[in-house]
Amino acid sequence: MRRTLLIGIAILMVSCGKGDWKDATDPAADRAKALLKEMTLEEKVGQMCQYVAPCYVPPGQGSPYKNIDATDENLGNKDLADKIRRGEVGSFLHCMTTKEAIALQDLAKESRLGIPLLIGIDAIHGNALIEGCTIYPTSINLASTFDPELVESIGAETALEMRQKGLYWTFAPNLDVARDARWGRMGETFGEDPFLVSEMGKYSIWGLQGRDRNFDQGHVIACAKHLIAGGEPFGGLNAAPMDLSERQLREIYLPPFVSAIKDAHVGTVMAAHNEVNGIPCHGNSWLLKDLLRDELGFDGFVVSDWMDIERLNAMHHWAPDSTEAFVRSVEAGIDMHMQGDNYFEAVIGAVKSGRIPMKRIDEAAGKILEMKFAVGLFEAPLPSLAPLENAEAHRQTALDAARESIVLLKNNGVLPLFRNGGVASSGGSTASLREAPPLASQSEAPVPPLNVPRVAVVSPSGLTTSANPGNSERSDAGSLRGTPLSPPGGRRGVDGSRQRTLFVVGPNADSQTILGDWAAPQPDSLVITVLEGIRNEFLGAKIDTLCFGGMIANIDAKGIEAARRKAASADICIVVAGENSQRYSAFGRSCGENCDRDDLDLPGMQQELLEAVASAGKPTVLVLMTGRANSLAWAKENVDAILNVWEPGQMGGQAVAEVLSGKVNPSGKLPVTMPRSVGQVPTVYNHKHSQYSRLFATNETGPLWPFGFGLSYSHFVYSKPSMSSGQPSGPGRVHPRSAVAEYGLSPEAAPERSEESGLPEPALDALTTVSINVTNEGPYDGAEVVQLYVRDEYASVTRPVKELKAFKRVFLKAGESAEVTFAITPEMLQCFGADNRWSVEPGEFTILIGSSSADQDLQKLSLTID
Numbered sequence: 001m002r003r004t005l006l007i008g009i010a011i012l013m014v015s016c017g018k019g020d021w022k023d024a025t026d027p028a029a030d031r032a033k034a035l036l037k038e039m040t041l042e043e044k045v046g047q048m049c050q051y052v053a054p055c056y057v058p059p060g061q062g063s064p065y066k067n068i069d070a071t072d073e074n075l076g077n078k079d080l081a082d083k084i085r086r087g088e089v090g091s092f093l094h095c096m097t098t099k100e101a102i103a104l105q106d107l108a109k110e111s112r113l114g115i116p117l118l119i120g121i122d123a124i125h126g127n128a129l130i131e132g133c134t135i136y137p138t139s140i141n142l143a144s145t146f147d148p149e150l151v152e153s154i155g156a157e158t159a160l161e162m163r164q165k166g167l168y169w170t171f172a173p174n175l176d177v178a179r180d181a182r183w184g185r186m187g188e189t190f191g192e193d194p195f196l197v198s199e200m201g202k203y204s205i206w207g208l209q210g211r212d213r214n215f216d217q218g219h220v221i222a223c224a225k226h227l228i229a230g231g232e233p234f235g236g237l238n239a240a241p242m243d244l245s246e247r248q249l250r251e252i253y254l255p256p257f258v259s260a261i262k263d264a265h266v267g268t269v270m271a272a273h274n275e276v277n278g279i280p281c282h283g284n285s286w287l288l289k290d291l292l293r294d295e296l297g298f299d300g301f302v303v304s305d306w307m308d309i310e311r312l313n314a315m316h317h318w319a320p321d322s323t324e325a326f327v328r329s330v331e332a333g334i335d336m337h338m339q340g341d342n343y344f345e346a347v348i349g350a351v352k353s354g355r356i357p358m359k360r361i362d363e364a365a366g367k368i369l370e371m372k373f374a375v376g377l378f379e380a381p382l383p384s385l386a387p388l389e390n391a392e393a394h395r396q397t398a399l400d401a402a403r404e405s406i407v408l409l410k411n412n413g414v415l416p417l418f419r420n421g422g423v424a425s426s427g428g429s430t431a432s433l434r435e436a437p438p439l440a441s442q443s444e445a446p447v448p449p450l451n452v453p454r455v456a457v458v459s460p461s462g463l464t465t466s467a468n469p470g471n472s473e474r475s476d477a478g479s480l481r482g483t484p485l486s487p488p489g490g491r492r493g494v495d496g497s498r499q500r501t502l503f504v505v506g507p508n509a510d511s512q513t514i515l516g517d518w519a520a521p522q523p524d525s526l527v528i529t530v531l532e533g534i535r536n537e538f539l540g541a542k543i544d545t546l547c548f549g550g551m552i553a554n555i556d557a558k559g560i561e562a563a564r565r566k567a568a569s570a571d572i573c574i575v576v577a578g579e580n581s582q583r584y585s586a587f588g589r590s591c592g593e594n595c596d597r598d599d600l601d602l603p604g605m606q607q608e609l610l611e612a613v614a615s616a617g618k619p620t621v622l623v624l625m626t627g628r629a630n631s632l633a634w635a636k637e638n639v640d641a642i643l644n645v646w647e648p649g650q651m652g653g654q655a656v657a658e659v660l661s662g663k664v665n666p667s668g669k670l671p672v673t674m675p676r677s678v679g680q681v682p683t684v685y686n687h688k689h690s691q692y693s694r695l696f697a698t699n700e701t702g703p704l705w706p707f708g709f710g711l712s713y714s715h716f717v718y719s720k721p722s723m724s725s726g727q728p729s730g731p732g733r734v735h736p737r738s739a740v741a742e743y744g745l746s747p748e749a750a751p752e753r754s755e756e757s758g759l760p761e762p763a764l765d766a767l768t769t770v771s772i773n774v775t776n777e778g779p780y781d782g783a784e785v786v787q788l789y790v791r792d793e794y795a796s797v798t799r800p801v802k803e804l805k806a807f808k809r810v811f812l813k814a815g816e817s818a819e820v821t822f823a824i825t826p827e828m829l830q831c832f833g834a835d836n837r838w839s840v841e842p843g844e845f846t847i848l849i850g851s852s853s854a855d856q857d858l859q860k861l862s863l864t865i866d
């Protein structure tokens with residue numbers, strides 16, 4: 001009682017004195033400065049300390065769902081409660097329940113200044129670590145949509161769901177450029193291409209934070225991670241070293257961070273586990289100060305990755321002990337320590353001994369406080385216990401995203417299934433996704449309330465066909481001409497005259513693997529598995545199953561024999577196989593964080609299973625559910641169709657079934673190259689010319705499927721591209737307005753800055769434009785992703801064979817055409833030249849435009865820069 005009274009008096013004194021930090025109308029930076037003046041060294045360093053929420057890892061067990069409630073009495077680390085009260089903790093991560101968030105904030109209120117805690121979480125694809133929140137498809141799915149606006153919507157919805165739970169900071173987006181499929185985190189990224197990752201990352205941050213970091217009531221702080229270059233570690237192993245040239249760093253790995261900072265004003269950055277050129281990122285002052293702060297102008301705060309400061313000693317053997325590691329990390333530019341004890345004491349000690357200047361602590365704590373003010377934490381720290389709002393609408397977005405993200409890799413005509421009728425489907429036309437009228441008008445079945453049996457609208461065919469019945473689609477070889485959708489006479493066993501049997505088999509057919517990594521187990525009622533989706537979609541069919549309890553490891557010879565028998569008596573076999581990234585899964589992970597592999601084949605006995613099913617001679621579809629690019633050479637040759645669905649989230653099963661039935665026309669494109677075998681890794685589309693000047697002796701050299709590739713049930717025909725009249729006059733036309741827009745520089749400062757720094761030149765006026773007409777000549781409505789690549793023919797340094805520089809997703813009704821125009825800016829033509837500067841070097845450029853990165857899918861135009 002006495003204690004509360006004293007705290008009350010203290011707060012009153014502060015607010016009556018120079019307490020203008022309490023004035024919510026003041027700018028966040030001013031409030032932070034004012035508050036800093038009130039704080040002791042201990043309180044400032046306290047802001048730099050983050051702990052994992054005590055209930056997250058209760059003693060002796062792993063599941064976040066069996067946890068005790070966090071209250072003062074049962075905090076796992078008793079001293080933690082006192083630390084909070086003393087103002088020695090600034091942040092928590094992974095509060096899994098609202099009750100716990102409230103309990104922790106209540107403790108923070110008892111501290112001298114009552115500074116609220118910033119609670120962060122890995123909301124990578126929705127606030128998916130929290131039960132009941134919307135689980136969107138994973139980032140690699142979202143990259144496959146080539147639909148940045150969709151990513152922005154998902155960011156905004158995720159932010160809303162986070163705030164409702166009292167979570168104001170997400171460790172997302174992951175901006176790693178993933179160039180080695182052995183690395184288990186590919187599914188958490190936007191793929192292998194720097195431009196695609198930059199675009200998706202920027203829109204994601206816009207969604208999460210609001211444009212211009214204008215956090216209003218509905219937004220949260222984003223975190224660009226991991227700085228830098230962890231996406232191509234030696235041997236594919238997470239946290240392994242990176243040794244790379246400055247050119248590779250600036251051209252491949254840095255662009256997403258430049259965009260996150262310059263365009264999207266991301267509030268926080270997380271350092272990477274790995275070392276770069278011999279210096280671990282967590283102790284790398286060139287990276288964290290010279291590059292991040294001075295060159296890129298980052299003005300938020302830098303958080304360490306989970307206990308990676310300690311690893312400067314324990315893993316990298318770079319700092320002789322953890323105390324030295326803590327001190328070096330602060331000196332290098334890390335502002336907040338993610339999780340654990342001893343950091344606080346080490347930093348205080350280093351300040352007192354004069355090694356760390358007070359100015360550095362003010363800078364770190366000041367940035368953290370500024371973000372807390374900016375996001376509105378001081379005004380509304382407490383979550384609401386009310387159920388999530390907008391859940392239904394958000395699930396609709398998750399469904400739309402899953403539909404857009406599915407990549408059809410092969411189709412010899414078996415898909416869409418039963419298009420000639422005979423199986424009752426839930427009706428509707430070919431979904432035209434977001435570009436089309438709302439879903440309800442297409443299928444009469446928007447997102448069904450989960451847990452409620454769906455009522456089917458029976459129709460003989462789920463497809464809308466145009467006046468072009470039986471028309472062709474593209475072949476999987478990527479030609480623009482296409483192959484027949486259904487061979488004359490129909491496929492084996494696919495006639496409309498009787499009830500058909502669908503055999504759905506595989507460990508991923510009916511499990512929460514569909515949610516991907518960074519998702520907690522959910523009540524089954526909130527997840528539509530592929531099997532459930534198929535059951536709902538193909539109401540008239542007999543569904544036979546063999547799902548191995550959702551465990552890859554459960555597949556054995558006996559099970560494989562059973563699958564062969566069942567396949568023999570089915571009409572269509574759907575094998576749902578791939579990987580398992582679920583971090584809380586008892587089912588045996590093969591993918592996700594710290595699940596790296598030394599081969600890319602289907603793990604366990606899934607290959608044998610697939611071969612056994614296909615050997616029954618029935619049309620066989622492989623539904624690949626995976627968090628990485630797998631090698632599927634056998635499947636490409638031997639199964640009838642392959643759908644790469646990645647990890648499509650809680651609504652994924654419905655989306656997959658709709659694509660199988662043809663209610664949805666697939667439109668996803670690969671954001672990574674699919675290798676033929678692990679021996680091809682690293683394999684990326686934007687390689688150098690010399691990469692394949694020699695071929696592999698015993699196997700084919702090219703990828704199985706190229707970056708940007710994906711089939712449709714329709715086919716899209718491209719006209720000859722054209723360039724706007726007049727050749728560009730050269731790159732010298734720096735327009736100050738664009739420079740300001742890109743880099744927030746004053747017009748006068750812009751040219752100077754780009755002269756001297758290693759930054760890419762600011763966006764400049766278009767030199768010319770390129771246009772192309774795309775016509776949907778297939779029988780179905782659908783979306784196509786028009787891709788534009790640039791090749792710099794000769795430069796002072798060797799250049800990639802092509803680089804993605806623009807893309808546009810267009811929706812076209814059957815028979816419809818659209819003109820797509822891209823501006824060609826100097827920014828697209830720049831390279832980091834032999835003089836270690838960005839510039840457009842005069843000479844020949846080739847503009848390539850078409851439906852994938854494969855040469856046969858692209859048409860060329862030449863551009864000369866004098």
Ligand code: BGC
Nearest residue numbers: 093122171225226305306593
């Ligand atoms: C991951 C980070 C993540 C952090 C907190 C680390 O292991 O590398 O991406 O944000 O854990 O969960």
